[in-house]
Structure formats: structure tokens, C-alpha cells
Amino acid sequence: MDRLIYTAMTAMNAAMDRQRVVANNLANASTPGFRQEIFAVTPATLKDGSLEARAMARGNVRGADMTAARVVPTGNPLDVALEGEALLAYQAPNLQGEIYSRRGDLRVAASGVIENGEGLAVLGESGAPITVPPGFSIAIATDGTIMASDPAAPTAPPEAIDRLRMVTPGGSPLAKGIDSFLKVPGGGVLPPDPTARLTTGALEQSNVETAETLVQMIDAQRAFEQRAKIIRTAGDLDEASSSLMALR
Template sequence: MDRLIHTSLSALRGAMARQAATANNLANVNTTGFRGELATARSLWMGGQGFAARAFSAEEVSGADMREGTITETGRALDIAIAGDALLTVQAANGDEAYTRRGDLKLSDTGLLTTGDDHPVLGEQGPITLPPADQIKIERDGAVWIVPTGGDPALPQRVDRLKLASPVGSDVVKGLDGLFRVRGGGALPADPDARLVSGSLEGSNVEATKALVDMIDASRAWETQLKLINTARDLDGAGADLMRLPD
């Protein structure tokens, strides 16, 4: 009985992990630049003397779906969508370099350029800070141009260039904060060929219909394991009855 119960318990944990990842994907179906999380299961065989007769299930988030999302034109000067697989470099909460596909940029009260979730955007010279300007424009190559307040629109000034990195050939993992990092630390190389689509945003690549189906599938897997546990309890009760001495 205990073997069946512990095997089912490991499957229940896996179903919970899968359900959590699916729920997070579904909650971010409208989040700009969101990359869906991928949960995979693997078998963990019990070691020891004799034959390997039991395998526990271990399911966890193993990576992210890096497919591009749908690009929608907004017309807003600070909205950008990244073409291809390049990543925008930002500063994480601990000060380290991290990466995102989120392009709904905004300016703080001090002129600091940040993403929609308040991570400072890094340029070739560090965090980008813009002075008061009548016009802001981000070129296809990531260059940031402004027309200072009261300046001549025909004479824009280049402030910096967005730091765009290439994840190709690198082991990139997604953190709990939604940002991408190089596994084990380090930084991604710059991508000089990266191009932006200004005045547009890339949506989430999560398919709501598929996420709902995955959630139903995980729920049914949970119910199946509960039934197995109930069956094990019934078998244990029946075995105890057989061993009971007659009055």
C-alpha cells in the first residue's frame, strides 16, 4: 500500500506544479512580451537493493516558450517591439543585468527610462535617463533621439542606444520575476543586427485555449491520483480483514 500511495503522492506534486505553471501563463495572457512557462516531467527511479521497481514523478518549470508573440501597432513613441529573438537589457532589482521582451517603456519622474514593470532600461552607457524633451524617438537600431524642450525639431540629439542582446547559443533561464538571465551568471553578447518596430508592442505568446486545455488535463490527472490513493486504502482495508482472526 505504502508504495502505491507514495508514487501517487509524487504524481500529485507534479500535477500541482503543472497547474501552477499553467495558471501563471493564463494570468499573463495579456501581459506585454510575456513568454509562456514550460513544465516538464521526468522519472526518478528508486535506488537500493534489488530491482528498480518504483519511479517517482518530478515535474517542474524547465524553461520558457521563446516563440514570438503577435505585434500590434500602438502609435506611442515609447512602445517598441523586438523583431527576431533579441532581448532588451534591463537592470534587475538586485542591480544585476537581466533581459526581457517587454517593450512598453515609460519615463519616471526623474527621466529614467523603464519597462512597464519598472525595471530600468540599460543602454550602451548604463541606465538611460532622458532630459525634458518635446519629442522622443526610438530608431530601428535602438538609438534614442530627443528634441530638447524648446529645441529645433530639425536638430534632434542622440542620447544613447538601447542595449539589445542575443540569446543564441547561450543557456538562458527565466526567473521568478519574469526576467531572463544566463544560467550560472554572466551576460549575453550584444546583438548589433537586432531591429525594433517602433510604435508597436509584442503581446504574450500564450494561447489561452491551449492553456485552458492544459489546466483541465492537470485537474484530471490530480483526480486520477486521488482515486488511486482511495483504491490503495480499500485494498489495505480488505487485506486487514483477511488477516483478522475469526471470533
């Protein structure tokens, strides 16, 4: 009986993990450029020479759904929407390595560093954060070039100070961790995409479908309740077996 309970318990854990993933997707339904997480449950069958009648459930995030989402004009010249499959490179929160996203709500921080709405520093072609000279205004070209203008010299042409590091995920492994960031497993980096283009004054929305995600959440909850019912049934069977043994 303990085998049945343990098997059902692993399925309950997988169902709980699925609920967390679905809840995270739903919470980011309005986050620009968000890519919904794909959850997968893998059965792990115990092989000991006997009948393979038990399978433990292991659930984890398999990756991200890279399906493109709709692009909405915003009128903000620093908002960018990437075309094709290109990704923007950002500095990791722990300052180690780089992470990737389609989120393009850019702004200039008080320190002069260009960052997105989440506060992540945007990387330039050299792999370092892009810094705007104090007091300069910037514009972003369709190829990602950052053009800076000095208000003190209105007749001077804008100067290119850097270019957004836009990379291609094609042919490279890409994983999505529990922190929701896209990254290369093992700390690697994606190659730059010199042909990448973007649209300014617009943002790509999240590719999470709210109605579909709500259905997934209900399904995950029902799966959890079904496993809990199996455990309760196992307990009832165990009590019935004990009662029969007591009659002897």
C-alpha cells in the same frame, strides 16, 4: 502500501506545480512580450538492486517557449517590438545583474529613467539604466538609439543619448525563473546584438494561446485527481488487508 502512496504523492506534487505554471501562463495571456513557460516532469527511478518498479515524479519549469507572437500597432512612439530573436536588457529588481524580456511598452519615469510597463529600468549600451535629461522629449530609432530633443531649442537637431541594450540569446544558456524573468544561469550576461532592429509604435503580444492553455489546465487538474484516486485506492486496499489479518 506506503510505497504506492508516496509514489502517487510525488506525482500529485508535480501535477500541482504544473497547474501553477499553466495558471501563470494564463494570467499573462495579455502581457506584452510574455513568453509562456514550459513545464516538464522527469521520472526519478529508485535503483537499489531490486526490481525498478517505482518512479518518483519531479516537475519543474524547463524553460520558455521563444516562439514569436503577433505584433500589434499601438501608435505610441515609445512602444517597441523587437525583430528576430533579440531581447531587451533590464535591470533586475534587486539591482543585481540584468534580466531579459521581449516586453517593449516603454515610458519615462518621473525620475527620468526609461522603464517598461512593469517598472523595470531599461539598460543602455554601458549596462546602466538610461536616463533622459529633465524636460527633454525622446524618440527611438529602429536600431535602438535614443534621440533626445530639447523643447527650449526647437531648431536644434535631436541628440543621441544612448542605445537600448539589445542582446542575442543564440548559443547562450537562458533560464526562466519562478519570477518569470529570463536570465543567464549563474549571473552571467548575454552578448549584445549590434544588428538587432525594432519597430516603433507597436508591441509584440504574449505567445500564450488561451484556448490551448485552458485545455492544459483541465488536463493538469485531471492528472491531480487521478493521483488522489490512487491514494484513496491504496487506503481501501490497506483496510481490506487489515480485515483479512483480523480474521485469522
